[in-house]
Amino acid sequence: MTPTYILIILLLLSTAGYYLGRRRALAVVEGTGGPKVLHSRPVYYGALTALWCAVPTLFIFSFWLVCESTVITDMVLSKLPETIQSLPADRLNLVMNDIKNLVNGNIVSGEENADLQAAADYYQYLRSLSQGALFVLISVICIGAVSILQNRIRPELRARNHVERVIYYILIACSVLAIFTTIGIVLSVLYESIRFFKIIPVQDFLFGLKWSPQTAIRADQVGSSGAFGAIPVFIGTLLVSAIAMIVAVPVGLMSAIYLSEYANRKFRAYAKPLLEILAGIPTVVYGFFAALVVAPVIRDSGALMGLDISSESAMAAGLVMGVMIIPFVSSLSDDVINAVPQALRDGALSLGSTQSETIRHIVLPAALPGIVGGVLLAVSRAIGETMIVVMAAGLSANLTLNPLKTVTTVTVQIVTLLVGDQEFDSPKTLAAFALGLLLFVVTLILNVIALYVVRKYREQYE
């Protein structure tokens, strides 16, 4: 009786509750005027019964699953021999892990012995006991809910109002869930960042001009002491994103203008999906395209002009990233340009403006809030993009605005800091969280500024 089965049974019971509730509602009014005597339509009585079954049992189910493991672990521990119980906490953890591995049939770290095997058997026993109990509990609740409602269903029961109230709370719960997830992520990043700032002062991080996160882990190791100045990394991010936007905004916007204002319907029907395919290409494909095709081309053409360009450059990454976000800008702009009422275009045309004057003076200003929104989405995408930059822009944190040099970005650094085996209390690892936090703050500020711009514009014109 695994949790999956219990969940399926719970759903089956709720479904049965739905049909029973609906049938009951119809039976109650049988012969006394039919469904129109009921306060709500029969489906609502069914839905109410199903909700009575599903909502409390789902709560119990999730609560049970959360607590089960802890409770069982404690019970198993208390049964272990004294010698094991007196072990220090981290060793005890290891033993507990072994027991769980035994239960699941995995390989154990130490030798298997009788004590462990006994504990594993006990664990197994407790778990099946708990799941059996859960099954019985859930079934009882469902059956109880159905039988209570079977008695309660009367024509005057306001089933629709009850159901809608429950749905209302479910909607609230969903939005709250999203908010809490965000808060949770921010808090965890913040917590680790504070640990980082205890080792490296905030001002060194924010205003330091040198980024070199390699630190010596052991005393006998050769390695630098580490430098955690975030500025070169952020300059790298800004440089690559700026190049990407320089490519994506004009191309995307103009293709949107062409598609929505000039192209005939047939061309548009084919061109728009084709353009949107660009958005469907995995970024890793763009990444090797950038590293293997674009970067060498840039290097070679630079060599022709006598420029010394490294084979990994901000230019290569930025150009390819720009191509990647063209569909964001173009698709969103196309939608908002299409949403500008035809009446405005007619008005401008009937005054004798040309099509291009109409677009420049009337349509684009009216669509600007939406276009700004699309561009912002593209900016966030550019700042957060990792794969292309890892492959095409390099890893060395040069403090430079020269797009032909190797640069690195925040996301790339986070990846390199956290990839592989890492200890979790060195500044090197913690720096990733600080970078993440800073990136989050920067993106947030960008969004706020953009919202402000858009709102100001709207107030002026609507």
Next chain:
Amino acid sequence: MYQASETINHKVETKMTENPLPGKRKSQLVDRNVRETVGQAKVPNFRMRCENVNVYYQFGEKKAINNVTLDIGKNEVIAMIGPSGCGKSTFIRCLNRMNDTIEGCRVEGTILLDDTDIYDKKIDVVPLRARIGMVFQKPNPFPKSIYDNIAYGPKIHGLVQNRQETDELVEQSLKRAGLWNEVKDRLTQPGTGLSGGQQQRLCIARTIAVNPEVILMDEPCSALDPIATAVIEDLIDELKKEYSIAIVTHSMQQASRVSQRTAFFHMGDLIEIGPTDQIFLSPLHQLTNDYITGRFG
């Protein structure tokens, strides 16, 4: 009101002479199945002349206007009435080639503005539309300030050279549209913030700012309340001193109040055209009679 002009359709001409206008009985009306235009479509002193105009939609699959011949006289207001979908809006949009913007729409026949064929290949549609202004059913001020709404047209046509000229033109246009006193203190505020009737007068002011010869109005009052409508109607009366005006309207009272001639459209055909009094008091065609007496529409 108008001198007898060229005959458009001999059969109609005959019928008209057979039936003297006043005091006709129903049996003497032109039969409802006759689709040829009844009445004098042409006037000697015309500003625009449409001859045998056909309009097709959806790449020729649907015919919206069928062989319409109609003149718009100088300094007259001509009203176009008819049930929904009869083609009166389509027709009026042909007069400044607004139908060009509709994909799959084709216009046949000749439409003259003074002596130039506006559908001639050599004609540039952009200056043409500046000569034939249009006011739409729903007020459509640009998302700009009141001032810029008026100044926009003159600026793109180079009618004004500097700020002072622009100021004067804006003031003059708003005054002629009867809006100046209401908005003179808030010219920098968005035009979309005005009330519906004010917005429509703003659109009229915007249209007359580029100094057109003809103004087309496509149900200009259908989104407005009676008071705003009355203001616009007075304005139309005023404007006809300088412009020729073609107005499409759903309201027969409005047509009888503002126009000198009225054209009745039905299912793409121009059924009857004549002096407004005659159309409303003693129509010649059975369909016109049915429509103005409220039998259908």
